[in-house]
Amino acid sequence: SAVISQKPSRDICQRGTSLTIQCQVDSQVTMMFWYRQQPGQSLTLIATANQGSEATYESGFVIDKFPISRPNLTFSTLTVSNMSPEDSSIYLCSASRGNTEAFFGQGTRLTVV
């Protein structure tokens, strides 16, 4: 298994500001992902974090709004830029080794006011 540490666990931010969420995995993984989860809803994939290159974004998500970095195999960051109340959600980091079990961080509960 893999242990994923995600921080901050929660934050309240002013609209128009940006927040960077960090994700650290305790062992090398192949894939890292960022998800968003609205209250009572399932997980929606934002992007796949690629090591040393630009992330691969899903439809509806763009790099200018959600810049992602992955400088090495075990660390990634997601920035939520120019936040609005509609960005209030839970953001989850996930990691996997190939097509096997996926592991998730504890999530970051973001509230934009």
Add this chain to the structure above:
Amino acid sequence: KNQVEQSPQSLIILERKNCTLQCNYTVSPFSNLRWYKQDTGRGPVSLTIMTFSENTKSNGRYTATLDADTKQSSLHITASQLSDSASYICVVSAGGNTPLVFGKGTRLSVIA
């Protein structure tokens, strides 16, 4: 379109009772199916993962079944405990680097 449908949407049961959650999927190709438990305010935690050739897998009081022909899976919880109160999410993988397909989850409440 790849989809995962779960039922019921929510469920309330008495402590020590059994329950079964359902998952139907249309994901193709199929690589594996996973069940996750997500406590409120936490990230999902894996319960079971099954490939095409597996039709049952247990993890303590949790038993998952898979019928790849009918594209159905179930998660059976035996002798429920208050700590089983959580959302249970069915997730299907098409393999390779394709994104996982998530169900919306079943919200289970176990009451004394």
